[in-house]
Structure formats: C-alpha cells, structure tokens
Amino acid sequence: xxVGLDVGGTKTDAVAVSSSGEIVGRVRLVTGWGSDAVVSTxxxxxxxxxxxxGIARGAISSIGVGIPxxxxxxxxxxxxxxxxxxxxxxxxxxxxxxxxxPVRVENDVKAAALGAAALRTHTLNGTSSMAFLNLGTGVAAxxxxxxxxWRGARGTAGEVGHISIDPNGPxxxxxxxxxxEALAGGAAVAERWGRPGALPVRDVFDAADAGDARAxxxxxxxxxxxxxxxxxxxxxxxxxxxxxxxxxxxxxxxLADEVGRELRSRAAASAFMRSLRIEERFELLPAGSPAAALGAAxxxxxxxxxxxxAHG
Amino acid sequence: xxVGLDVGGTKTDAVAVSSSGEIVGRVRLVTGWGSDAVVSTxxxxxxxxxxxxGIARGAISSIGVGIPxxxxxxxxxxxxxxxxxxxxxxxxxxxxxxxxxPVRVENDVKAAALGAAALRTHTLNGTSSMAFLNLGTGVAAxxxxxxxxWRGARGTAGEVGHISIDPNGPxxxxxxxxxxEALAGGAAVAERWGRPGALPVRDVFDAADAGDARAxxxxxxxxxxxxxxxxxxxxxxxxxxxxxxxxxxxxxxxLADEVGRELRSRAAASAFMRSLRIEERFELLPAGSPAAALGAAxxxxxxxxxxxxAHG
Numbered sequence: 001x002x003v004g005l006d007v008g009g010t011k012t013d014a015v016a017v018s019s020s021g022e023i024v025g026r027v028r029l030v031t032g033w034g035s036d037a038v039v040s041t042x043x044x045x046x047x048x049x050x051x052x053x054g055i056a057r058g059a060i061s062s063i064g065v066g067i068p069x070x071x072x073x074x075x076x077x078x079x080x081x082x083x084x085x086x087x088x089x090x091x092x093x094x095x096x097x098x099x100x101x102p103v104r105v106e107n108d109v110k111a112a113a114l115g116a117a118a119l120r121t122h123t124l125n126g127t128s129s130m131a132f133l134n135l136g137t138g139v140a141a142x143x144x145x146x147x148x149x150w151r152g153a154r155g156t157a158g159e160v161g162h163i164s165i166d167p168n169g170p171x172x173x174x175x176x177x178x179x180x181e182a183l184a185g186g187a188a189v190a191e192r193w194g195r196p197g198a199l200p201v202r203d204v205f206d207a208a209d210a211g212d213a214r215a216x217x218x219x220x221x222x223x224x225x226x227x228x229x230x231x232x233x234x235x236x237x238x239x240x241x242x243x244x245x246x247x248x249x250x251x252x253x254x255l256a257d258e259v260g261r262e263l264r265s266r267a268a269a270s271a272f273m274r275s276l277r278i279e280e281r282f283e284l285l286p287a288g289s290p291a292a293a294l295g296a297a298x299x300x301x302x303x304x305x306x307x308x309x310a311h312g
Numbered sequence: 313x314x315v316g317l318d319v320g321g322t323k324t325d326a327v328a329v330s331s332s333g334e335i336v337g338r339v340r341l342v343t344g345w346g347s348d349a350v351v352s353t354x355x356x357x358x359x360x361x362x363x364x365x366g367i368a369r370g371a372i373s374s375i376g377v378g379i380p381x382x383x384x385x386x387x388x389x390x391x392x393x394x395x396x397x398x399x400x401x402x403x404x405x406x407x408x409x410x411x412x413x414p415v416r417v418e419n420d421v422k423a424a425a426l427g428a429a430a431l432r433t434h435t436l437n438g439t440s441s442m443a444f445l446n447l448g449t450g451v452a453a454x455x456x457x458x459x460x461x462w463r464g465a466r467g468t469a470g471e472v473g474h475i476s477i478d479p480n481g482p483x484x485x486x487x488x489x490x491x492x493e494a495l496a497g498g499a500a501v502a503e504r505w506g507r508p509g510a511l512p513v514r515d516v517f518d519a520a521d522a523g524d525a526r527a528x529x530x531x532x533x534x535x536x537x538x539x540x541x542x543x544x545x546x547x548x549x550x551x552x553x554x555x556x557x558x559x560x561x562x563x564x565x566x567l568a569d570e571v572g573r574e575l576r577s578r579a580a581a582s583a584f585m586r587s588l589r590i591e592e593r594f595e596l597l598p599a600g601s602p603a604a605a606l607g608a609a610x611x612x613x614x615x616x617x618x619x620x621x622a623h624g
Binding site: 128129141143145150151152153154155156157158159160162163164165166167168172174175176224228231232233234235236237238239240266269270271272273276 | 440441453455457462463464465466467468469470471472474475476477478479480484486487488536540543544545546547548549550551552578581582583584585588
C-alpha cells in the first residue's frame with residue numbers, strides 16, 4: 001500500500017493506493033500553519049487513513065508528500081513554502097522516525113502533474129506527453145513525457161507563470177511586467193480587484209457576468225494569460241494535452257469557456273495556430289480529483305528521485 | 313565513417329565523421345533549387361567528400377541529411393521546404409539507390425541541435441540539457457536533454473518563434489501579432505526595414521550604429537525577441553544553456569551584446585529573473601561551426617529514428 005499526501009494551503013488530501021493502482025482510501029484534513037503544524041498534519045493524515053479508511057499502518061510501504069514549496073534537489077528539504085508558513089523544513093527527517101516508512105517529498109505541482117498523467121493513462125489509454133497547469137495563487141506547470149517528470153536543469157521547468165506576454169501589461173510581483181501570472185494568478189487578480197471576499201476570482205467572474213467593465217477586463221486578462229500558458233506549453237514542449245488544475249478551476253465550465261473562446265479567436269486569425277488544434281488539447285481536472293495526492297503516492301513509491309515514473 | 317549533410321537555403325555543408333567522433337573531412341557546395349536540384353546537391357556533396365576530402369565511398373556506413381522543412385514523422389519525406397523550392401520529396405528514396413547506404417533525413421534545426429549538443433559534450437565535458445535557437449529567416453529551437461532530441465507529441469517542440477510576446481506588436485506572417493519571429497526573424501525584419509541589400513539585418517545594425525531611429529527600434533525588437541525566446545526556453549524546458557545559431561549569428565558579438573543587454577536589464581528589474589542567471593546561459597555558435605552537418609551525421613547513424621542520441 002502506497003500513501004500519498006497533497007499538503008495544500010488550507011486542506012490536506014491523503015490517499016492510500018493499492019499495488020494495482022486503485023485508490024482504496026481517502027481522507028481530508030485541515031492543514032496547520034508553520035513547520036510544527038505541517039509535521040503534525042502529515043502524521044495526522046496517516047493516522048486518519050488508519051482510523052477512518054481502515055489502512056493498517058503495517059501495510060503501508062511508502063509515503064509521498066506533495067507540498068507547495070521548493071524542494072532542494074535530491075533531498076526532502078522544503079524551502080520557501082510561504083503559504084504554509086514554512087521557511088525551511090526537512091519533512092522526511094521530521095516524520096520518518098514516527099511513521100517507520102520511507103517518505104519522499106516533491107513540489108505539489110510536479111506531484112500533481114504525475115498524478116494527472118497517471119489518471120489520463122488510466123482513463124484514456126495513455127498519452128505520450130502532457131502538462132499540468134496549476135492555476136492557484138500563482139501559475140506554474142509540471143510536464144510529464146514518456147511517463148517521466150521533466151525536471152530540467154535547475155528546477156525552473158514549467159515556470160511559465162513568469163513569461164511576459166505583454167510589455168505594457170500589469171506589474172508582476174517578480175519585478176517584470178505582463179507576466180502570465182500577473183494576468184491569471186489568483187493573488188494578482190485578487191490584488192487588482194481589491195474588494196473583500198473569500199473567492200475573489202469567482203467575484204470577478206460574477207461581476208463580469210453582471211456587466212462590470214473592470215471585472216470584464218480582469219476576466220479577459222485571466223483568459224488571455226491561461227491561453228498564453230497553454231500555447232507556450234504546446235509550442236515549446238509540444239505536449240499532447242494541457243490539464244488545468246488548481247483553485248481557479250473550481251469555476252469549472254465558466255473558466256473553460258473563457259479560455260476556449262480566447263484560444264479559438266487566436267486560431268481564427270492564424271492558420272498555423274489553427275493547425276495545432278490547441279482548443280481541443282486543454283481540459284479541466286474534474287472537481288475533487290485525487291490527482292495531486294495520487295501523484296504524491298507515485299513519488300513516494302519511486303526509489304530513484306531523479307527517475308520518477310508516472311506509471312507508478 | 314558517418315556522413316552528415318546540412319542542406320541550407322544557399323549552401324550545403326558536408327562532413328565525414330570517424331567512429332571516434334572526429335570530423336575527418338568537410339566540403340561545401342552551392343545548394344540547387346527545386347527537388348531535382350536538391351537530390352543532385354546531396355549526390356554531389358557525397359562525391360565531393362570522396363574527391364576533395366579522400367573519403368572512400370565504401371568506407372561510408374550511413375548518411376544523415378538536415379534540411380529546412382517539415383519531415384513527415386517516421387519517414388524521410390520532406391514537406392514544405394519553401395526555401396529550397398521543394399513541396400514534397402522522399403529524399404532517402406531518391407538518393408539511396410545511387411549512394412548504396414542508408415540515408416536518414418531530419419529537420420535542419422533539430423539536426424543542428426544534436427550537433428551543437430555533441431560539440432558541447434565534447435568541449436565542455438557534458439551538459440544535461442540545452443536548446444539550439446536558430447535565428448534565420450524564421451525563429452525556431454531544437455531541445456536536447458539527456459543526450460536525446462525532445463521530439464514532442466505532434467512535431468511543434470521548439471516552435472517558440474510563434475509565441476506572442478506583445479499583443480500590440482507587429483503582425484506575423486502566421487496571422488498572430490507580436491510573435492517572437494515577427495520581431496526577430498530575418499524575413500520579418502527585412503520586410504519591415506524595406507531597403508534593398510543582401511544582408512538586411514546587418515544593414516539594420518549598421519544604420520542603428522549610425523543613429524537611424526527606425527533601425528534602432530528594429531534592433532531593439534530583434535534583441536527583445538531573441539531574449540524572450542531564451543527566457544521561454546529556460547522557464548519552460550529549463551535547459552541549462554541556449555546556443556544561438558543561424559544566419560543572424562554572423563553578426564557575432566554585435567548581436568550577443570544586444571541580447572545580453574536586454575537580458576541584463578530584465579534581470580536588474582526582477583530578483584526572480586536574476587536568480588536564473590540567464591545572461592550566463594546563452595552563447596553564440598562560433599562562425600563556421602560544423603554543428604548542423606555533424607548533427608545530421610548523428611541522425612544518419614541512428615537506428616531508431618525515435619531515439620536519436622546526441623552522443624552518436
């Protein structure tokens with residue numbers, strides 16, 4: 001039995017996966033804030049799988065954790081997980097003594113990419129390459145090809161959020177202008193929208209539907225940014241499909257419609273873009289998909305951290 | 313002995329490579345126009361290696377050809393090689409009967425990427441991944457990682473030239489606006505410069521040096537486009553290095569200085585971009601480099617066209 005945890009900014013999703021790849025148990029917890037609380041959350045998630053899903057501790061052979069931060073290459077050290085209040089934490093070292101099984105840690109977007117690829121392989125009889133585009137506070141992608149995570153040379157593979165697509169676009173927190181993330185990142189949109197509310201991007205879509213001009217412009221920027229990220233992933237890495245995930249995809253068809261419209265309008269203007277059929281190559285991860293936790297389980301079961309396989 | 317040919321729009325470069333990877337013979341010919349003339353050029357190049365470089369026909373075990381066109385996947389059919397006047401041509405089928413050795417055909421930019429990677433491995437003791445960014449009539453890249461060409465799902469890997477980086481930028485022949493190729497492609501620059509001359513991009517640089525305002529703007533656009541392509545390759549595929557090649561690199565340091573300035577000015581504004589050290593990660597292919605023909609020789613020696621190795 002392999003266990004995978006997706007430690008998110010607010011919730012942690014945990015799954016237990018059988019040797020045949022089936023998800024046989026799943027629990028969700030509130031994520032704690034700060035290093036000690038994150039360690040407790042991980043321990044609590046495994047205990048909850050045991051208690052609520054009947055997963056015997058002795059049956060667990062490996063644990064993988066996806067976490068929104070930078071992972072020091074070849075280690076389980078989490079750095080700059082700002083949404084969790086973690087500056088630096090060797091997560092495996094902190095939990096392995098109590099869990100008694102090997103723990104591997106991976107960036108959450110990369111783990112989710114592996115999980116989404118595994119689900120596609122499962123449901124769609126295999127695809128040679130795909131990108132998982134995470135639309136959350138920020139925008140970043142994980143690329144999986146031939147079943148393997150594309151790691152790149154220095155840890156910036158898939159950082160498409162900081163590609164500038166408009167020299168006159170809004171300032172990005174990274175210091176550039178017109179970055180994809182400055183247009184389509186949840187935090188950037190919330191800041192520019194500037195009104196209180198728990199779900200600012202949803203508020204923007206609602207206000208745009210009601211005819212608010214500023215919201216319409218922000219919504220167009222979101223669609224333009226996401227469509228640009230999809231195009232960059234297709235034109236650079238030539239992935240077969242781009243799967244959209246992350247908080248913004250809670251908007252479901254409302255988001256997909258805007259992105260599809262933007263992609264189709266560009267295709268209408270360009271025979272070359274039309275030939276790529278990009279509007280048929282993106283899809284939304286279904287709400288409640290276990291992709292991220294499943295991907296973490298795949299990471300956990302991998303012996304060589306440099307050769308993670310999507311097929312688990 | 314492996315032979316590699318780089319069939320360019322005006323010249324064809326041919327090399328013979330020993331089993332240890334050394335270039336032991338090299339000749340150049342004028343490329344003919346149209347399918348029949350291209351076939352004659354290939355036959356002529358092999359004959360010239362025999363005559364001028366003393367490469368015995370019987371010693372040749374394989375021939376690879378890099379050509380500026382689309383190659384139908386899994387075949388040696390060249391499509392849309394507009395710069396050669398070739399609409400469709402099965403090049404291997406046309407030359408193999410007379411050459412008596414297996415011939416493989418590859419897109420010239422992809423072949424050059426393999427050759428540039430092999431030269432770097434040779435001279436710099438290995439690099440895990442790199443992109444070859446071809447700056448010619450158009451702009452496109454080939455990506456090599458772990459010694460293998462990144463082929464992508466549908467043949468558009470490395471097509472960074474048609475990523476739009478400015479919604480208000482110049483129209484691109486592809487129908488979009490502000491594409492990297494519309495700013496930095498040789499054909500697009502020549503068209504917007506609009507003055508006669510054999511080397512329009514050099515004329516633009518000369519006029520910019522002399523203070524011509526329009527030339528200064530065009531030169532800035534070239535640097536902006538190339539720098540954007542380098543950033544896209546680093547932020548998406550996270551290649552260790554981007555090697556610039558193609559006709560525009562005949563400008564040498566004059567071009568490298570402009571691109572370096574553009575990359576440094578962006579890094580000055582952004583701590584994130586600074587952390588990537590992109591300005592240290594690009595370099596120009598030296599003038600007269602045999603990379604493209606060498607890469608073609610590597611392609612020719614590969615048994616499985618889907619698993620081309622840079623190490624030959």
